[in-house]
Amino acid sequence: xxxxxxxxxxxxxxxxxxxxxxxxxxxxxxxxxxxxxxxxxxxxxxxxxxxxxxxxxxxxxxxxxxxxxxxxxxxxxxxxxxxxxxxxxxxxxxxxxxxxxxxxxxxxxxxxxxxxxxxxxxxxxxxxxxxxxxxxxxxxxxxxxxxxxxxxxxxxxxxxxxxxxxxxxxxxxxxxxxxxxxxxxxxxxxxxxxxxxxxxxxxxxxxxxxxxxxxxxxxxxxxxxxxxxxxxxxxxxxxxxxxxxxxxxxx
Amino acid sequence: xxxxxxxxxxxxxxxxxxxxxxxxxxxxxxxxxxxxxxxxxxxxxxxxxxxxxxxxxxxxxxxxxxxxxxxxxxxxxxxxxxxxxxxxxxxxxxxxxxxxxxxxxxxxxxxxxxxxxxxxxxxxxxxxxxxxxxxxxxxxxxxxxxxxxxxxxxxxxxxxxxxxxxxxxxxxxxxxxxxxxxxxxxxxxxxxxxxxxxxxxxxxxxxxxxxxxxxxxxxxxxxxxxxxxxxxxxxxxxxxxxxxxxxxxxxxxxxxxxxxxxxxxxxxxxxxxxxxxxxxxxxxxxxxxxxxxxxxxxxxxxxxxxxxxxxxxxxxxxxxxxxxxxxxxxxx
Amino acid sequence: xxxxxxxxxxxxxxxxxxxxxxxxxxxxxxxxxxxxxxxxxxxxxxxxxxxxxxxxxxxxxxxxxxxxxxxxxxxxxxxxxxxxxxxxxxxxxxxxxxxxxxxxxxxxxxxxxxxxxxxxxxxxxxxxxxxxxxxxxxxxxxxxxxxxxxxxxxxxxxxxxxxxxxxxxxxxxxxxxxxxxxxxxxxxxxxxxxxxxxxxxxxxxxxxxxxxx
Numbered sequence: 001x002x003x004x005x006x007x008x009x010x011x012x013x014x015x016x017x018x019x020x021x022x023x024x025x026x027x028x029x030x031x032x033x034x035x036x037x038x039x040x041x042x043x044x045x046x047x048x049x050x051x052x053x054x055x056x057x058x059x060x061x062x063x064x065x066x067x068x069x070x071x072x073x074x075x076x077x078x079x080x081x082x083x084x085x086x087x088x089x090x091x092x093x094x095x096x097x098x099x100x101x102x103x104x105x106x107x108x109x110x111x112x113x114x115x116x117x118x119x120x121x122x123x124x125x126x127x128x129x130x131x132x133x134x135x136x137x138x139x140x141x142x143x144x145x146x147x148x149x150x151x152x153x154x155x156x157x158x159x160x161x162x163x164x165x166x167x168x169x170x171x172x173x174x175x176x177x178x179x180x181x182x183x184x185x186x187x188x189x190x191x192x193x194x195x196x197x198x199x200x201x202x203x204x205x206x207x208x209x210x211x212x213x214x215x216x217x218x219x220x221x222x223x224x225x226x227x228x229x230x231x232x233x234x235x236x237x238x239x240x241x242x243x244x245x246x247x248x249x250x251x
Numbered sequence: 252x253x254x255x256x257x258x259x260x261x262x263x264x265x266x267x268x269x270x271x272x273x274x275x276x277x278x279x280x281x282x283x284x285x286x287x288x289x290x291x292x293x294x295x296x297x298x299x300x301x302x303x304x305x306x307x308x309x310x311x312x313x314x315x316x317x318x319x320x321x322x323x324x325x326x327x328x329x330x331x332x333x334x335x336x337x338x339x340x341x342x343x344x345x346x347x348x349x350x351x352x353x354x355x356x357x358x359x360x361x362x363x364x365x366x367x368x369x370x371x372x373x374x375x376x377x378x379x380x381x382x383x384x385x386x387x388x389x390x391x392x393x394x395x396x397x398x399x400x401x402x403x404x405x406x407x408x409x410x411x412x413x414x415x416x417x418x419x420x421x422x423x424x425x426x427x428x429x430x431x432x433x434x435x436x437x438x439x440x441x442x443x444x445x446x447x448x449x450x451x452x453x454x455x456x457x458x459x460x461x462x463x464x465x466x467x468x469x470x471x472x473x474x475x476x477x478x479x480x481x482x483x484x485x486x487x488x489x490x491x492x493x494x495x496x497x498x499x500x501x502x503x504x505x506x507x508x509x510x511x512x513x514x515x516x517x518x519x520x521x522x523x524x525x526x527x528x529x530x531x532x533x534x535x536x537x538x539x540x541x542x543x544x545x546x547x548x549x550x551x552x553x554x555x556x557x558x559x560x561x562x563x564x565x566x567x568x569x570x571x572x573x574x575x576x577x578x579x580x581x582x583x
Numbered sequence: 584x585x586x587x588x589x590x591x592x593x594x595x596x597x598x599x600x601x602x603x604x605x606x607x608x609x610x611x612x613x614x615x616x617x618x619x620x621x622x623x624x625x626x627x628x629x630x631x632x633x634x635x636x637x638x639x640x641x642x643x644x645x646x647x648x649x650x651x652x653x654x655x656x657x658x659x660x661x662x663x664x665x666x667x668x669x670x671x672x673x674x675x676x677x678x679x680x681x682x683x684x685x686x687x688x689x690x691x692x693x694x695x696x697x698x699x700x701x702x703x704x705x706x707x708x709x710x711x712x713x714x715x716x717x718x719x720x721x722x723x724x725x726x727x728x729x730x731x732x733x734x735x736x737x738x739x740x741x742x743x744x745x746x747x748x749x750x751x752x753x754x755x756x757x758x759x760x761x762x763x764x765x766x767x768x769x770x771x772x773x774x775x776x777x778x779x780x781x782x783x784x785x786x787x788x789x790x791x792x793x794x795x796x
Contacts, residue, residue, distance in 0.1 A: 022327065025326050025327065025339050026326075026327065026594045026597075028319070028323060028326060028339065028342050028343055028346065029316070029319035029320060029323045029342060029345075029346055029558075030554065030557075030558040030561075030594075031346075031558070031562065032558075032561070032562025032563075032565035032566060033562060033565065033566060033569075033639075034316075034346060034349065034350045034353070034363075034639075035350060035638050035639065035640065035645075035649035035652070035653060036565075036649070037343075037346050038343060038346055038347050038350065038649075038652050038653050038656070039648060039649060039652040039653075041339065041342075041343040041346065042343065042652050042656065044339060045336060045339045045340055045343070045773075046769075048332070048335060048336055048339065049336060049769075049772075049773065052332050052336075066332055067331045067332055070332065071330070071331065087597065088597075090561060091561070091562065091565055126768060126769060126772075127769065128765075129765030129766065129768045129769065130768075130769055132765060133651070133766060136648070137648055140644050140645060140648060144568070144569065144572075144641070144642065144644075144645065145565065145568045145569075148567075148568035148569065148571040148572060149567070149568055149571045151564055151567065151568065152564060152565075152567075152568035152571075155564065238327050238328055238593055239327060239328065240328075240330075241328045242325070242328050242329065242330040242388045243330040243331060245330075245448060245449075245452075246446055246448060246449070249445055249446045249448075249449055250441055250445060251330040251331050251334055251438075251441055251442075251445075251449075288712050288713070289712040289713030290712075291677060291712055291713075291746075293677060294677070320592070323592065323594070324590075324591055324592035324594075324595075326594075327593060327594060328593075333775060336773075336775040337775045337776075340656075340773075340775060340776050343656070344656070347653055347656060350636075350638075350653060351636055354636050354637045357619075357637075362614055362616050363616065363639065364611075364614035364615050364616050365614060368608070368610055368611070368614070371608045372607065372608050372610065384591050385591060386591060415712060415713045418713055419636075419713070419714075419715060420636070423635065423636070429778040430776055430777060430778045430781075432778075433778040433780075433781035434781055436781070436783070437781040437782075437783050440783045440786055440787060441783070441786070443790075444786055444787070444789075444790040508787065508791065509787070509790070510790065510794060549588075549602075550588055550590055550595070550600075553588055553600050553601075553604070554590075554595055554598075554600065556604065556608055557598055557600045559608075561598075563615075566615040567615075569615075569617065569641040569645075570615055570617070570641065572641055572642065573617060573618060573641045573642070576618055578614075578616045578619075579618070579619045579668075579669045579670050580619070580669075581619055581621070581636075581637040581669060582621060582669055582672060582674070582748075583621075583634060583715070583716065
């Protein structure tokens, strides 16, 4: 496995976390319930912090420093899946996205915790505790809301139906899939996808939400190769607005 | 962070409420306070005390939640990881402080949802300084440093007040504030000692925010409503002027040492008296803004109302499972 | 004129908030008020649990999550959290003038007490008005009244206790021990929350030096 392959993996992980953390931070101060506002904000910080950990790994591999990498690249240079760049919408969408993404992230970190690249394994081991709680939070909320009343169930179902094609984009194959599997880095995206489908099915059934036939869903790919929705560039422009007043300045 | 400048309207200090109180109980209550003992939720207390405390703690809580908005404006645009993470944490803390403070006010018998409703309908107020806009990143840094500094001056005074739950909440809040103040100062230092563009941004922010900052601690003592009973009851722990002087003494030198100027040519410390002299703030402007005519009043409440309305379906769904459980006030 | 609020905050502009709502905010008769839970925090493994505040939540599960988020945001001072419904806490009266609440607890209180199976109770003391209730230990008893008596035997001393809380141990939700170890793992790493991480005296010195040059 080459360094290029490893960087590809780390970039997509970091980009997912940064963009999702950024989206989720939009809810701070405007959540549906004070205590939940605080909780969601914590998780957004965790995500941004996690992305920093991965960008730091990338820096150790020769990439530029995290601030430059995060705040000066354009949309076509980002490798996040399209799911995370979609607008925050209402709370049902943000919760469903949190649920779908964090389940995949937990599996990914559990796998990477065993990876032979020690630096990566260390980060994964440390951070999987955080993601474990994010998943717990997501499970509790999805079950609580979807089983509460018709209004909530309908909303959650609609958001789920909308998000699923994009969620499958998390598992878009990298051109280095075989390299990762051969080098024992992790079993590859298909493996995460399979486990993910099992895990979410259990919770969704308990919640009273319907999963369509997977063969009926057309995954939305492209994110991993720099093809994004119209939402990403404005997000990045906003995120780097102050930084780009002077990228060399010390803020 | 919170805001100062408690506006005690004359009618709210209706001493008629006191006339009906049992004089023996009142005397014992006042003696306890004079001894320096805290009042706890189950103690007997005069109606006026309960009313004033609810108003004060509630106002403080509202200030935290509304106060999260001007800084929150810059969360998605914070420059660099360090600032991004810190600002997210700081604003989250403010929401957390609101949660703690609503809890303290609830011990006096007013449910949190009622307080939130009163904020949105305009029945309850919040600190006036948050009715101003944060035009640039530097404006948010000004708030993070100096408005927080002002809030800490107030909080440290109030932490010695008479009501137990409020003091306990303030203890927890003060512990978290040290990071806020350091963060804010750090940001301002970087701007003020940075590139010419950064320095300019910071100076302009200071020019914009100085007047609201001078309003922050409330009208000057000589034109303030009489609040002697609140001082006796240790509800109001320091006068507006005392707080303002303390703030100026601690922070004007720190602002000047960064090469920033303050838009008040009369601002100077009288070495003989030790008091800071300054141009008398425009108290008519203060009154106008606090009564609804400021640049952001409408927006702040509109955002709060929108957050509540968008979250209504969530709370409905959560309540669907708990219907019937009676409300229980927090214990302490 | 735009029908939507034009804010300096791009997040708010994305919400398309109307300039005029066209109606007053409806005041509800039934407020969305959730259950109140008291939260106790253990700052360090060697220290006692102490009351810190409340959360409102619709269910136990959510109270548990909320308490974790609200009361361990500052990781450097949290190693365990206990959560219990406010209404499950049994409270003694508050004493005056240095009176010890235990002085009022005698065999007489057992009169009329309903006994059941013996179970654990946790005991909390308030040592001074204005402080927080602190955990002192647990007792086994077959009624709250008996728990009070046992508490007196185990925990009373010369120092007057102002107020007592006792709670059946089985009613607590607890976040502590091995199973939850990873919840506190990354908290000390979050240096951006630590005032110590924000030192800039060197910058100020350098700036002053340049100004004077």
